[in-house]
Amino acid sequence: xxxxxxxxxxxxxxxxxxxxxxxxxxxxxxxxxxxxxxxxxxxxxxxxxxxxxxxxxxxxxxxxxxxxxxxxxxxxxxxxxxxxxxxxxxxxxxxxxxxxxxxxxxxxxxxxxxxxxxxxxxxxxxxxxxxxxxxxxxxxxxxxxxxxxxxxxxxxxxxxxxxxxxxxxxxxxxxxxxxxxxxxxxxxxxxxxxxxxxxxxxxxxxxxxxxxxxxxxxxxxxxxxxxxxxxxxxxxxxxxxxxxxxxxxxxxxxxxxxxxxxxxxxxxxxxxxxxxxxxxxxxxxxxxxxxxxxxxxxxxxxxxxxxxxxxxxxxxxxxxxxxxxxxxxxxxxxxxxxxxxxxxxxxxxxxxxxxxxxxxxxxxxxxxxxxxxxxxxxxxxxxxxxxxxxxxxxxxxxxxxxxxxxxxxxxxxxxxxxxxxxxxxxxxxxxxxxxxxxxxxxxxxxxxxxxxxxxxxxxxxxxxxxxxxxxxxxxxxxxxxxxxxxxxxxxxxx
Ligand code: GDP
Numbered sequence: 001x002x003x004x005x006x007x008x009x010x011x012x013x014x015x016x017x018x019x020x021x022x023x024x025x026x027x028x029x030x031x032x033x034x035x036x037x038x039x040x041x042x043x044x045x046x047x048x049x050x051x052x053x054x055x056x057x058x059x060x061x062x063x064x065x066x067x068x069x070x071x072x073x074x075x076x077x078x079x080x081x082x083x084x085x086x087x088x089x090x091x092x093x094x095x096x097x098x099x100x101x102x103x104x105x106x107x108x109x110x111x112x113x114x115x116x117x118x119x120x121x122x123x124x125x126x127x128x129x130x131x132x133x134x135x136x137x138x139x140x141x142x143x144x145x146x147x148x149x150x151x152x153x154x155x156x157x158x159x160x161x162x163x164x165x166x167x168x169x170x171x172x173x174x175x176x177x178x179x180x181x182x183x184x185x186x187x188x189x190x191x192x193x194x195x196x197x198x199x200x201x202x203x204x205x206x207x208x209x210x211x212x213x214x215x216x217x218x219x220x221x222x223x224x225x226x227x228x229x230x231x232x233x234x235x236x237x238x239x240x241x242x243x244x245x246x247x248x249x250x251x252x253x254x255x256x257x258x259x260x261x262x263x264x265x266x267x268x269x270x271x272x273x274x275x276x277x278x279x280x281x282x283x284x285x286x287x288x289x290x291x292x293x294x295x296x297x298x299x300x301x302x303x304x305x306x307x308x309x310x311x312x313x314x315x316x317x318x319x320x321x322x323x324x325x326x327x328x329x330x331x332x333x334x335x336x337x338x339x340x341x342x343x344x345x346x347x348x349x350x351x352x353x354x355x356x357x358x359x360x361x362x363x364x365x366x367x368x369x370x371x372x373x374x375x376x377x378x379x380x381x382x383x384x385x386x387x388x389x390x391x392x393x394x395x396x397x398x399x400x401x402x403x404x405x406x407x408x409x410x411x412x413x414x415x416x417x418x419x420x421x422x423x424x425x426x427x428x429x430x431x432x433x434x435x436x437x438x439x440x441x442x443x444x445x446x447x448x449x450x451x452x453x454x455x456x457x458x459x460x461x462x463x464x465x466x467x468x469x470x471x472x473x474x475x476x477x478x479x480x481x482x483x484x485x486x487x488x489x490x491x492x493x494x
Contacts, residue, residue: 002037005030010173010180012048017438022047024444070263070284075256082255082318083124083135084248085157085281088192089178090164095194098231099164100140103241106234108308121267121279122321123308127241134245137281137319139266157264157281158185160247162240164192167201167228171209179215188247189215191226192240203228255318260339261287265295265331266321276300276327280316280337287316287339292346293327296335297354299346300327371444372468373485380420381488391420393486394445396436397427398452404475405429408450411479420486432469434458440467450478 009016022044023030030036036044071079088096107125119140127134139158161182165175182189191210193203207217207226216222225243229236263283271277278295280287287293291302303326305313316322328350331337340346371394380391399405405427412422425445426436432447432454440447440462447462447469454462454469462469472478484490 002035003041004035005033006173008036008041008044010177012045012180014048017435019044021438021441071255075259075284078256078258079254080257080318082253083137084159084244084251084253085122085137085139085319086160086162086244087139087158088162088164089181090192091166091169091172091174091178094164094166094169094172094175095192095231096164099162099192099194099229099237100138102231102234102237103138104140106237107241120306120308120321120323122281124320125241127245129242129245134248135319136241136244136248137321139281139321157266157283158187159251159253160190160244161187162190162192162244164194164231165206165210166195167193167203167206168195168198170206171213176213179213188251189224190240190243190247191215191217191224192231193226193228194231196228197230197233197235253319255284257286257317259285261285261291261293261316262338263287263336265333265335265337268330268333270330274325276330277323277325278327278331279321279323281321282316282318284318285339286318287320287322287324289314292340292343293324293337294340294346294349295327295331295337297350298327298329298331299340299343299350301343302326371446373446373470373481374490376446377485377488377490379488380486383419383488392423393420393482394423394425394440395482396425396440396445396447398432398436398447398449399427399429400451402429404450408475408478411475412482415479415483415486417486422482422486431455432458434461437462437465437467437469441465446470448472448478448482450475 003011005016005019009019012019020030023040026043026047028040028043030040088100090096103125104123107127108123122137122139124135124137127136161178163175163178163182165171179189191206193206195201196203203226207220210224210226211217211220211222215224217224217226219226225247227236227240227243229240231237261280261282262285263281265278266281267279269277276298280293280295287302287305289302289305293300293302302324304324305316306323306325307313307316308321313322340349376391376393383391397405397408399408409424409427415422425439429452431452432449434457436447437458439445445467447467449469449471451473452471454471459469470478470481472481481490
C-alpha cells in the first residue's frame with residue numbers, strides 16, 4: 001500500500017522537500033506527488049529516527065520525543081512554575097494573524113515606552129481566570145517555523161499549539177500539517193474555530209472533521225478544547241485564552257529561575273545603528289544584563305535587554321522572551337543559547353562551533369552533491385577512463401518571462417543527448433530563490449538564470465552549500481556553455 005509523500009511529510013511534521021532530499025541522498029529520486037511503498041516509508045522514518053507504528057496510515061510514533069531538554073537533574077530541587085509559551089498555527093487565511101493582532105492589541109499592557117509594542121517575535125499576555133492572573137507568552141510568528149526549526153534539534157519551544165480553523169472553510173491541508181507538527185512534538189492542542197461571525201460559518205462541521213482526524217472535542221466527551229471565536233470581532237477570545245491557561249495548568253510547566261539562563265533564539269536581525277539584535281526565549285534559568293552568552297557561532301556580553309514594549313529590563317525569567325544587544329554577529333533563529341563565565345571561553349566555543357560548521361560545509365561540497373558545469377564537463381570528458389557512458393545534467397532554470405522558458409528549452413533540447421541527458425528539475429520565471437538552491441542541493445543540479453537576479457543572501461547560501469549559479473543575458477552564451485559541458489569541453493569558459 002504505502003503512503004503519499006505529502007501524507008508522510010505531514011505525519012513526520014516535515015516539509016515535503018525534506019523527504020525528497022533525504023531520499024535523493026540515498027539515490028532514490030521521487031516527486032512530492034508520488035506514493036511511497038512501505039520500505040521507502042520505513043527508510044525515511046529511520047532517517048528521522050521515528051518508528052513506524054502502522055505503515056500505510058499516518059500513525060507514527062516519535063522516538064525522538066523529549067519532554068523539556070532544558071531542565072537538568074540539578075534543577076529539580078529548585079523548580080518553580082513558569083508561564084506557557086503558545087504558538088498559533090493553521091491554514092493560510094484562516095485568521096492566525098488576525099487572532100494574534102487582536103490579542104496583542106487588547107491584552108498586552110501598554111509599556112513604559114508609550115505603549116508601542118515592538119515586533120520582537122513574542123509578547124506576554126495576562127489572562128485572568130477566576131480572579132487569578134496567569135501570564136502567557138505568545139510567539140508572534142504565525143506558521144510552522146518555530147516547530148520545524150526546533151524539531152530538527154529535538155528541542156521544544158512551544159508548550160501549547162492553538163490551531164485556528166475557519167468555520168466557513170473547515171479542515172484544510174495546513175490544518176492537518178499543524179496538527180501533525182504539534183502531535184509529533186507532543187504539544188497539546190487547543191482549537192480556535194474562527195470566523196463564527198460569518199454567514200456560512202458552521203462550527204459543527206469543523207468539529208466533525210476534526211474528530212474524524214482523531215481530535216475529539218471536549219464538548220463531545222473528548223479531550224481537545226475547541227473554542228468558537230471571531231478574531232475580527234473579538235468574540236470568544238477570552239474563553240480561548242482561559243482554555244489555554246487550563247491546558248497549561250495540566251502540564252505543570254516549571255523551570256529553575258536560580259540558575260544561569262538557557263533557551264532558544266527565536267528571531268535575529270541586524271540593526272544598522274545598534275548592531276546584531278536577537279530575541280531569546282529563556283527556557284530555564286534567568287538571563288541578566290552583563291551575562292556572557294553563546295548562541296551557535298556568535299557570542300557577546302548582554303549590554304541591554306528589552307521586552308516586547310521596548311522597555312529596558314534587568315532580567316528575563318523562565319518563559320520570558322527578550323530582545324538583547326551585545327552579540328558580535330547575528331545568530332541563527334533556532335539556535336540554542338547558554339551562558340558562560342568568561343568571554344574568552346565563549347569566544348573559543350563560538351570559534352569551535354564555526355569551525356565544525358565550516359568543516360561540514362566543506363565535506364558537503366566535496367561530496368557528490370556538488371555539481372558545476374566544469375565538474376560535469378570533466379566527468380563527461382573522463383568517460384573513457386571511468387567507463388560511465390551515460391550522464392545526466394540536472395538543471396534548475398529560472399528566467400525573466402514565460403516566453404523565454406520555452407525558447408531556451410527548445411534550443412537546449414535540440415542538443416544531441418546520446419551521451420548526456422538533460423533534465424529540467426524546475427523551469428519557471430522569477431528571481432533565483434533560496435528554495436531553488438535547496439532543490440539544486442537535493443538533486444545535484446546547476447542553477448541557471450536568464451535575465452534574472454539573485455539576492456546576496458541566496459548567493460551566500462549557494463556558496464555555502466556548494467551550488468553553482470550561472471547567470472546569462474544572452475541565450476547563445478547560455479546554450480553554448482551547456483553544449484560544451486555536455487560535450488566535455490568547458491575548459492575555455494570561466
Ligand atoms: P492568516 O493567513 O491565517 O494569518 O489569516 P489572516 O489573519 O490574515 O486572515 C485572513 C482573512 O480573514 C483576512 O481578510 C481577515 O480579515 C479575515 N478574518 C480573520 N478572522 C476573521 C473573523 O473572525 N471573521 C471574519 N469575518 N473575517 C476574519
